[in-house]
Amino acid sequence: MSPPPIRRRVRPKPPRKRGYHHRDLRQALLTAALQALPEVGPERLSLRDIARRAGVSEAAPYHHFADKEALVAAVAGECAQRLLAALEDAVTEAGDDQRRRFQLTGIAYIRFAVAHPAHFRAMELPGIADQMPRDVRRRFDAFYAEEERRLRAAQAEGVFAPLPFDRMILAATALVHGLAHLVINGATEAKPTDVDHALRLARDVTAVFGAGLLPRSRSPRR
Amino acid sequence: MSPPPIRRRVRPKPPRKRGYHHRDLRQALLTAALQALPEVGPERLSLRDIARRAGVSEAAPYHHFADKEALVAAVAGECAQRLLAALEDAVTEAGDDQRRRFQLTGIAYIRFAVAHPAHFRAMELPGIADQMPRDVRRRFDAFYAEEERRLRAAQAEGVFAPLPFDRMILAATALVHGLAHLVINGATEAKPTDVDHALRLARDVTAVFGAGLLPRSRSPRR
DNA sequence: GGACTATCTTAACGATGTTAAGATTCGAGA
DNA sequence: TCTCGAATCTTAACATCGTTAAGATAGTCC
Numbered sequence: 040m041s042p043p044p045i046r047r048r049v050r051p052k053p054p055r056k057r058g059y060h061h062r063d064l065r066q067a068l069l070t071a072a073l074q075a076l077p078e079v080g081p082e083r084l085s086l087r088d089i090a091r092r093a094g095v096s097e098a099a100p101y102h103h104f105a106d107k108e109a110l111v112a113a114v115a116g117e118c119a120q121r122l123l124a125a126l127e128d129a130v131t132e133a134g135d136d137q138r139r140r141f142q143l144t145g146i147a148y149i150r151f152a153v154a155h156p157a158h159f160r161a162m163e164l165p166g167i168a169d170q171m172p173r174d175v176r177r178r179f180d181a182f183y184a185e186e187e188r189r190l191r192a193a194q195a196e197g198v199f200a201p202l203p204f205d206r207m208i209l210a211a212t213a214l215v216h217g218l219a220h221l222v223i224n225g226a227t228e229a230k231p232t233d234v235d236h237a238l239r240l241a242r243d244v245t246a247v248f249g250a251g252l253l254p255r256s257r258s259p260r261r
Numbered sequence: 262m263s264p265p266p267i268r269r270r271v272r273p274k275p276p277r278k279r280g281y282h283h284r285d286l287r288q289a290l291l292t293a294a295l296q297a298l299p300e301v302g303p304e305r306l307s308l309r310d311i312a313r314r315a316g317v318s319e320a321a322p323y324h325h326f327a328d329k330e331a332l333v334a335a336v337a338g339e340c341a342q343r344l345l346a347a348l349e350d351a352v353t354e355a356g357d358d359q360r361r362r363f364q365l366t367g368i369a370y371i372r373f374a375v376a377h378p379a380h381f382r383a384m385e386l387p388g389i390a391d392q393m394p395r396d397v398r399r400r401f402d403a404f405y406a407e408e409e410r411r412l413r414a415a416q417a418e419g420v421f422a423p424l425p426f427d428r429m430i431l432a433a434t435a436l437v438h439g440l441a442h443l444v445i446n447g448a449t450e451a452k453p454t455d456v457d458h459a460l461r462l463a464r465d466v467t468a469v470f471g472a473g474l475l476p477r478s479r480s481p482r483r
Numbered sequence: 484g485g486a487c488t489a490t491c492t493t494a495a496c497g498a499t500g501t502t503a504a505g506a507t508t509c510g511a512g513a
Numbered sequence: 514t515c516t517c518g519a520a521t522c523t524t525a526a527c528a529t530c531g532t533t534a535a536g537a538t539a540g541t542c543c
Contacts, residue, residue, distance in 0.1 A: 251473010
């Protein structure tokens with residue numbers, strides 16, 4: 040695949056800084072990994088490379104993480120926190136118009152994926168989602184629970200059509216998740232890095248979907 | 262990650278069959294890879310393992326593929342052909358009711374992903390989509406072109422609401438692609454391997470979406 | 484200050500992708 | 514049919530990776 044590109048017989052071996060003890064290697068490894076993540080991509084993350092970036096020997100990480108997967112899971116946890124923060128920003132900015140709030144959440148999800156594709160895909164590495172930190176999972180669940188509560192109430196008030204709730208949510212989640220993937224993988228007309236174009240697509244697509252959620256007895260818009 | 266699980270100092274080294282020349286190693290490697298694919302997962306595919314399965318030395322594949330990525334791309338091409346065949350079966354079975362045809366295509370996509378998750382994910386390996394065989398791409402494009410033609414015609418006849426066509430297609434693609442991912446990754450209530458449950462979800466979700474595509478002036482169903 | 488323990492390094496193992504060099508076989512031209 | 518170049522395959526090696534064992538270093542607690 041890529042291990043020996045061209046260069047051979049080279050050993051940079053950067054000099055060890057700071058004394059024998061690092062005092063906070065765990066955090067240093069995480070930040071090094073988060074720095075490496077967008078450079079090499081989530082599937083090409085290397086334990087040894089991360090250790091080198093942190094200026095430490097290749098076996099040092101094992102005193103802070105059980106194995107590479109545990110480190111990557113911690114990285115993915117940080118990514119999830121950032122995604123969650125983006126979603127929380129979106130809903131607070133959106134306010135109480137539940138239709139607008141619903142759409143802006145989806146757009147924020149797509150925006151995060153396009154702006155930080157490596158961080159986004161890191162959360163989907165095989166066998167990683169289950170190992171994410173508990174508190175991140177809890178905060179995520181709490182966020183979803185709150186939004187779900189608001190959506191149910193809005194539907195009860197006639198803001199959304201009386202479709203089966205779970206299916207509606209699943210459809211919206213799938214729509215947004217799928218568009219994020221399509222854009223990132225270059226399967227759309229938009230360049231994978233063109234955030235503005237991606238946001239335009241996100242707005243249009245969520246609008247198409249949202250139109251189907253309007254109650255039948257009302258006018259199509261507003 | 263996983264390279265040295267427990268077993269150490271073992272070298273099975275299965276005996277070489279057939280003479281020095283294999284006469285059709287390229288195909289043998291492809292079938293070996295396609296057999297290994299569901300067993301180990303697309304990201305854990307190993308060139309050496311594939312060579313071993315084909316009963317050949319570890320360097321032999323390089324006489325038929327430029328590198329591992331080229332082999333994997335060929336495998337992904339075969340996966341794409343199978344997916345295309347599933348979609349073609351779906352549309353021929355669906356007949357000319359364009360609404361039904363549209364939904365059944367999406368369901369077939371999800372069914373393929375859930376029934377063959379490894380094959381499905383193989384097509385999304387980083388940097389693989391661009392290297393797929395030309396003829397597979399052409400056949401895929403032809404399929405999409407034909408379906409798009411029919412959909413446009415149906416929309417002109419009032420079968421679908423007068424939404425912006427490209428956005429509607431993109432939304433549908435994203436919806437189906439996203440649901441496939443959610444189910445495969447275990448992000449839904451369904452077990453990732455429960456094909457029947459997944460199909461139920463697919464039917465419901467595409468129905469929710471399809472309801473939004475109905476023209477406003479008609480009755481909600483039919 | 485001395486022992487204990489956490490932390491870090493060095494060195495090694497097996498695995499992987501890849502390449503160079505040599506062995507074997509095929510096939511076309513004499 | 515013989516021969517010889519090219520295609521095909523093997524062996525051996527290299528660099529890199531994840532991981533572990535054993536030893537060095539440095540904080541901490543009595």
